[in-house]
Amino acid sequence: MFFKKLVFSVILSSCLAFPVIAQNYEQSAAAAAFIQEMEAEHGFIPETLHTVFANAQRQQYILDAISRPAERVKPWKEYRPIFITQQRLDQGLAFWSKNEAALMRAEQEYGVPAEYIVAIIGVETMYGGNTGKHRVIDALSTLAFDYPPRAPFFRKELKEFLILAREEQVNPLELTGSYAGAMGLPQFMPSSFRAYAVDFDGDGHINIWTNPTDAIGSVANYFAKHKWQAGELVTVQAKVAGQNVAKGLSVKIDDKFTVKQLKNLGWAPITALPDNLKVTTFKLEAEQGDEYWLGLNNFQTITRYNRSVMYAMAVHDLAQLMKQARKG
Secondary structure (H helix, E strand, C coil), X not given: CCCCHHHHHHHHHHHHHCCCCCCECCCCHHHHHHHHHHHHHHCCCHHHHHHHHHCCECCHHHHHHHHCCCCCCCCHHHHHHHHCCHHHHHHHHHHHHHCHHHHHHHHHXXXXXXXXXXXXXXXXXXXXXXXXXXXXXXXXXXXXXXXXXXXXXXXXXXXXXXXXXXXXXXXXXXXXXXXXXXXXXXXXXXXXXXXXXXXXXXXXXCCCCCCHHHHHHHHHHHHHHCCCCCCCCCEEEEEECXXXXXXXXXXXXXXXXXXXXHHHCCEEECCCCCCCCEEEEEEEXXXXXXXXXXXXXXXXXXXXXXCCHHHHHHHHHHHHHXXXXXXX
Protein backbone atom coordinates (compact mmCIF):
# COMPACT_ATOMS: atom_id res chain seq x y z
CA MET A 1 0.00 0.00 0.00
CA PHE A 2 1.22 3.51 -0.75
CA PHE A 3 -0.02 4.89 2.53
CA LYS A 4 -2.25 3.79 5.35
CA LYS A 5 -5.83 4.88 4.82
CA LEU A 6 -5.34 7.82 7.18
CA VAL A 7 -2.41 9.20 5.22
CA PHE A 8 -4.11 8.54 1.88
CA SER A 9 -7.07 10.59 3.02
CA VAL A 10 -4.66 13.37 3.98
CA ILE A 11 -3.29 13.39 0.45
CA LEU A 12 -6.75 13.61 -1.07
CA SER A 13 -7.79 16.41 1.27
CA SER A 14 -4.57 18.27 0.56
CA CYS A 15 -5.21 17.98 -3.16
CA LEU A 16 -8.32 20.06 -2.69
CA ALA A 17 -6.08 22.84 -1.42
CA PHE A 18 -3.92 22.64 -4.57
CA PRO A 19 -6.26 23.15 -7.55
CA VAL A 20 -5.19 21.46 -10.75
CA ILE A 21 -3.67 23.92 -13.21
CA ALA A 22 -2.36 23.62 -16.73
CA GLN A 23 1.22 23.25 -15.55
CA ASN A 24 0.71 20.01 -13.63
CA TYR A 25 1.58 16.46 -14.69
CA GLU A 26 -1.92 14.99 -14.87
CA GLN A 27 -1.70 14.49 -18.66
CA SER A 28 2.04 13.89 -18.84
CA ALA A 29 3.09 10.79 -20.79
CA ALA A 30 6.38 10.75 -18.88
CA ALA A 31 4.56 10.81 -15.56
CA ALA A 32 2.20 8.05 -16.73
CA ALA A 33 5.14 5.82 -17.65
CA PHE A 34 6.77 6.63 -14.31
CA ILE A 35 3.60 5.63 -12.46
CA GLN A 36 3.58 2.27 -14.25
CA GLU A 37 7.18 1.69 -13.18
CA MET A 38 6.38 2.54 -9.57
CA GLU A 39 3.46 0.12 -9.59
CA ALA A 40 5.49 -2.69 -11.14
CA GLU A 41 8.71 -2.17 -9.20
CA HIS A 42 7.50 -0.94 -5.83
CA GLY A 43 3.83 -1.85 -5.53
CA PHE A 44 2.43 1.68 -5.54
CA ILE A 45 -1.27 2.22 -6.16
CA PRO A 46 -1.62 4.00 -9.55
CA GLU A 47 -4.66 6.03 -8.50
CA THR A 48 -2.75 7.52 -5.58
CA LEU A 49 0.18 8.52 -7.76
CA HIS A 50 -2.15 9.99 -10.38
CA THR A 51 -3.57 12.17 -7.62
CA VAL A 52 -0.09 13.23 -6.54
CA PHE A 53 1.07 14.13 -10.05
CA ALA A 54 -2.17 15.95 -10.83
CA ASN A 55 -1.03 18.33 -8.10
CA ALA A 56 2.70 18.33 -8.82
CA GLN A 57 3.39 21.58 -10.62
CA ARG A 58 5.96 22.22 -13.32
CA GLN A 59 8.07 25.15 -12.15
CA GLN A 60 9.84 27.11 -14.87
CA TYR A 61 12.01 28.97 -12.37
CA ILE A 62 13.53 25.63 -11.33
CA LEU A 63 14.46 24.85 -14.92
CA ASP A 64 15.88 28.36 -15.28
CA ALA A 65 17.91 28.01 -12.10
CA ILE A 66 19.43 24.65 -12.91
CA SER A 67 20.19 25.69 -16.50
CA ARG A 68 21.84 28.95 -15.50
CA PRO A 69 25.50 29.16 -16.53
CA ALA A 70 27.81 28.47 -13.62
CA GLU A 71 29.35 31.47 -11.93
CA ARG A 72 33.08 31.78 -12.11
CA VAL A 73 34.80 29.69 -9.50
CA LYS A 74 35.64 32.04 -6.64
CA PRO A 75 39.15 31.87 -5.22
CA TRP A 76 39.44 30.78 -1.59
CA LYS A 77 39.97 34.35 -0.40
CA GLU A 78 36.47 35.19 -1.73
CA TYR A 79 34.79 31.86 -1.01
CA ARG A 80 35.79 31.54 2.65
CA PRO A 81 34.16 34.81 3.83
CA ILE A 82 30.80 33.62 2.52
CA PHE A 83 30.70 30.81 5.05
CA ILE A 84 33.07 31.89 7.80
CA THR A 85 31.26 34.81 9.41
CA GLN A 86 30.72 35.92 12.97
CA GLN A 87 26.99 35.32 12.59
CA ARG A 88 27.50 31.73 11.44
CA LEU A 89 29.96 31.15 14.27
CA ASP A 90 27.68 32.63 16.92
CA GLN A 91 24.62 30.73 15.70
CA GLY A 92 26.69 27.55 15.54
CA LEU A 93 27.73 27.90 19.15
CA ALA A 94 24.11 28.51 20.14
CA PHE A 95 22.99 25.43 18.15
CA TRP A 96 25.73 23.38 19.80
CA SER A 97 24.69 24.46 23.31
CA LYS A 98 21.01 23.82 22.63
CA ASN A 99 21.65 20.35 21.21
CA GLU A 100 24.65 19.38 23.29
CA ALA A 101 23.23 16.07 24.53
CA ALA A 102 22.39 14.83 21.02
CA LEU A 103 25.77 15.94 19.69
CA MET A 104 27.62 14.22 22.50
CA ARG A 105 25.70 11.00 21.90
CA ALA A 106 26.30 11.20 18.13
CA GLU A 107 30.02 11.65 18.74
CA GLN A 108 30.07 8.64 21.04
CA GLU A 109 28.04 6.38 18.76
CA TYR A 110 29.50 7.36 15.38
CA GLY A 111 32.93 8.72 16.25
CA VAL A 112 32.27 12.03 14.47
CA PRO A 113 33.24 15.17 16.42
CA ALA A 114 30.38 17.47 17.33
CA GLU A 115 32.03 20.47 15.67
CA TYR A 116 31.94 18.84 12.24
CA ILE A 117 28.30 17.84 12.57
CA VAL A 118 27.39 21.39 13.57
CA ALA A 119 29.55 22.86 10.80
CA ILE A 120 27.84 20.79 8.09
CA ILE A 121 24.41 21.94 9.25
CA GLY A 122 25.70 25.50 9.52
CA VAL A 123 27.16 25.61 6.03
CA GLU A 124 24.17 23.85 4.47
CA THR A 125 21.25 25.68 6.05
CA MET A 126 22.49 28.12 8.70
CA TYR A 127 21.41 25.62 11.38
CA GLY A 128 17.97 25.12 9.89
CA GLY A 129 17.27 28.76 9.12
CA ASN A 130 17.24 28.21 5.36
CA THR A 131 16.12 24.69 4.44
CA GLY A 132 14.30 25.68 1.24
CA LYS A 133 10.65 26.52 0.64
CA HIS A 134 10.08 24.64 -2.62
CA ARG A 135 7.76 21.64 -2.61
CA VAL A 136 9.99 18.64 -3.19
CA ILE A 137 7.38 16.97 -5.40
CA ASP A 138 7.39 20.03 -7.70
CA ALA A 139 11.17 20.23 -7.84
CA LEU A 140 11.78 16.56 -8.55
CA SER A 141 8.87 16.18 -10.99
CA THR A 142 9.98 19.25 -12.95
CA LEU A 143 13.56 18.01 -13.17
CA ALA A 144 12.64 14.36 -13.78
CA PHE A 145 10.18 15.03 -16.58
CA ASP A 146 11.29 18.34 -18.10
CA TYR A 147 15.06 18.53 -17.74
CA PRO A 148 16.55 15.96 -20.18
CA PRO A 149 20.23 16.57 -19.33
CA ARG A 150 19.79 15.07 -15.87
CA ALA A 151 16.43 13.35 -16.11
CA PRO A 152 17.72 9.86 -15.15
CA PHE A 153 19.24 11.19 -11.93
CA PHE A 154 16.13 13.10 -10.91
CA ARG A 155 13.78 10.25 -11.87
CA LYS A 156 15.77 8.09 -9.46
CA GLU A 157 15.49 10.74 -6.77
CA LEU A 158 11.75 11.08 -7.41
CA LYS A 159 11.36 7.34 -6.90
CA GLU A 160 13.35 7.52 -3.69
CA PHE A 161 11.26 10.46 -2.52
CA LEU A 162 7.95 8.69 -2.99
CA ILE A 163 9.28 5.59 -1.27
CA LEU A 164 10.53 7.60 1.72
CA ALA A 165 7.17 9.37 1.94
CA ARG A 166 5.50 5.95 2.08
CA GLU A 167 7.98 4.65 4.64
CA GLU A 168 7.68 7.70 6.87
CA GLN A 169 3.91 8.00 6.25
CA VAL A 170 4.08 11.66 5.35
CA ASN A 171 2.28 13.59 2.64
CA PRO A 172 4.55 14.02 -0.41
CA LEU A 173 2.71 17.19 -1.36
CA GLU A 174 3.79 18.94 1.82
CA LEU A 175 7.51 18.26 2.18
CA THR A 176 9.76 21.16 1.20
CA GLY A 177 13.40 21.62 0.26
CA SER A 178 15.75 23.25 -2.22
CA TYR A 179 14.94 23.81 -5.88
CA ALA A 180 16.88 20.59 -6.64
CA GLY A 181 15.05 18.51 -4.02
CA ALA A 182 17.57 18.59 -1.15
CA MET A 183 15.79 18.40 2.18
CA GLY A 184 15.96 19.43 5.79
CA LEU A 185 18.68 20.78 8.07
CA PRO A 186 21.40 18.62 6.42
CA GLN A 187 20.02 19.02 2.86
CA PHE A 188 19.83 15.31 2.05
CA MET A 189 18.62 14.24 -1.35
CA PRO A 190 15.95 11.51 -1.10
CA SER A 191 18.43 8.73 -1.87
CA SER A 192 20.73 9.97 0.90
CA PHE A 193 17.78 10.22 3.26
CA ARG A 194 16.88 6.58 2.69
CA ALA A 195 20.50 5.44 2.93
CA TYR A 196 21.75 7.50 5.87
CA ALA A 197 18.99 9.36 7.76
CA VAL A 198 18.27 7.91 11.20
CA ASP A 199 15.59 8.16 13.86
CA PHE A 200 18.04 9.46 16.44
CA ASP A 201 15.45 10.44 19.04
CA GLY A 202 13.67 7.07 18.82
CA ASP A 203 10.16 8.41 18.20
CA GLY A 204 9.51 6.04 15.30
CA HIS A 205 9.89 8.65 12.55
CA ILE A 206 12.82 10.29 10.79
CA ASN A 207 12.34 14.04 10.69
CA ILE A 208 15.30 16.04 9.34
CA TRP A 209 13.11 19.08 8.58
CA THR A 210 12.29 20.31 12.08
CA ASN A 211 13.98 17.83 14.42
CA PRO A 212 17.63 18.75 15.04
CA THR A 213 18.23 15.50 16.94
CA ASP A 214 17.40 13.39 13.89
CA ALA A 215 19.43 15.76 11.68
CA ILE A 216 22.45 15.46 13.98
CA GLY A 217 22.31 11.67 14.04
CA SER A 218 21.81 11.56 10.28
CA VAL A 219 24.87 13.71 9.50
CA ALA A 220 26.96 11.65 11.90
CA ASN A 221 25.77 8.42 10.30
CA TYR A 222 26.52 9.81 6.83
CA PHE A 223 30.09 10.59 7.87
CA ALA A 224 30.54 7.24 9.58
CA LYS A 225 29.26 5.35 6.53
CA HIS A 226 31.73 7.32 4.40
CA LYS A 227 34.63 6.10 6.54
CA TRP A 228 35.27 8.95 8.93
CA GLN A 229 38.16 7.93 11.19
CA ALA A 230 37.69 9.01 14.79
CA GLY A 231 40.58 10.97 16.22
CA GLU A 232 42.42 11.37 12.92
CA LEU A 233 43.50 14.59 11.22
CA VAL A 234 41.51 16.25 8.45
CA THR A 235 44.06 18.44 6.68
CA VAL A 236 47.73 19.34 6.97
CA GLN A 237 49.32 22.38 5.39
CA ALA A 238 52.60 22.00 3.54
CA LYS A 239 55.55 24.21 2.77
CA VAL A 240 56.73 23.86 -0.80
CA ALA A 241 59.91 24.58 -2.71
CA GLY A 242 61.45 23.73 -6.06
CA GLN A 243 60.37 23.40 -9.66
CA ASN A 244 58.31 20.21 -9.28
CA VAL A 245 55.74 21.43 -6.77
CA ALA A 246 52.92 21.64 -9.33
CA LYS A 247 53.44 17.98 -10.23
CA GLY A 248 52.22 17.15 -6.75
CA LEU A 249 48.80 18.78 -7.16
CA SER A 250 45.83 16.45 -7.54
CA VAL A 251 44.00 17.03 -10.82
CA LYS A 252 40.81 15.39 -9.56
CA ILE A 253 39.47 15.31 -6.04
CA ASP A 254 40.19 11.59 -5.69
CA ASP A 255 43.71 11.70 -7.13
CA LYS A 256 46.18 10.74 -4.42
CA PHE A 257 49.90 10.81 -3.76
CA THR A 258 51.92 9.20 -1.01
CA VAL A 259 53.60 11.57 1.40
CA LYS A 260 56.95 10.23 0.20
CA GLN A 261 56.11 11.09 -3.41
CA LEU A 262 55.20 14.61 -2.35
CA LYS A 263 58.40 15.07 -0.40
CA ASN A 264 60.32 14.13 -3.53
CA LEU A 265 58.41 16.86 -5.38
CA GLY A 266 59.25 19.56 -2.88
CA TRP A 267 56.34 19.28 -0.46
CA ALA A 268 57.08 19.39 3.28
CA PRO A 269 54.02 18.74 5.52
CA ILE A 270 54.19 20.94 8.61
CA THR A 271 52.89 17.99 10.67
CA ALA A 272 54.76 14.71 10.49
CA LEU A 273 52.90 12.06 8.46
CA PRO A 274 53.82 8.47 7.51
CA ASP A 275 55.64 8.28 4.16
CA ASN A 276 53.22 5.65 2.86
CA LEU A 277 50.08 7.66 3.71
CA LYS A 278 48.01 8.51 0.63
CA VAL A 279 46.57 12.01 0.47
CA THR A 280 44.86 14.34 -1.95
CA THR A 281 46.48 17.72 -2.53
CA PHE A 282 45.29 21.17 -3.46
CA LYS A 283 46.30 24.81 -3.65
CA LEU A 284 44.22 27.67 -2.25
CA GLU A 285 44.49 31.29 -3.31
CA ALA A 286 44.38 32.91 0.12
CA GLU A 287 44.62 36.53 1.26
CA GLN A 288 48.34 36.22 1.97
CA GLY A 289 49.17 34.22 -1.13
CA ASP A 290 48.97 30.62 -2.27
CA GLU A 291 48.61 27.87 0.33
CA TYR A 292 49.34 24.19 -0.26
CA TRP A 293 47.35 21.55 1.58
CA LEU A 294 47.13 17.81 2.05
CA GLY A 295 43.67 16.33 2.48
CA LEU A 296 43.61 13.16 4.56
CA ASN A 297 40.94 10.47 4.83
CA ASN A 298 38.57 12.61 6.90
CA PHE A 299 38.89 15.43 4.39
CA GLN A 300 37.82 13.00 1.67
CA THR A 301 34.81 12.07 3.83
CA ILE A 302 33.69 15.70 3.94
CA THR A 303 34.00 15.91 0.15
CA ARG A 304 31.50 13.05 -0.14
CA TYR A 305 28.95 15.56 1.10
CA ASN A 306 29.92 18.09 -1.55
CA ARG A 307 32.57 17.40 -4.17
CA SER A 308 34.49 20.59 -3.61
CA VAL A 309 37.77 21.11 -1.75
CA MET A 310 36.74 24.67 -0.85
CA TYR A 311 33.43 23.42 0.58
CA ALA A 312 35.31 20.87 2.67
CA MET A 313 37.78 23.51 3.85
CA ALA A 314 34.93 25.85 4.81
CA VAL A 315 33.36 23.08 6.89
CA HIS A 316 36.74 22.29 8.44
CA ASP A 317 37.55 25.91 9.26
CA LEU A 318 34.11 26.58 10.76
CA ALA A 319 34.36 23.41 12.83
CA GLN A 320 37.77 24.38 14.19
CA LEU A 321 36.66 27.94 15.01
CA MET A 322 33.66 26.64 16.95
CA LYS A 323 35.80 24.12 18.80
CA GLN A 324 38.27 26.84 19.80
CA ALA A 325 35.45 29.18 20.88
CA ARG A 326 33.93 26.44 23.03
CA LYS A 327 37.25 26.00 24.83
CA GLY A 328 37.19 29.71 25.57
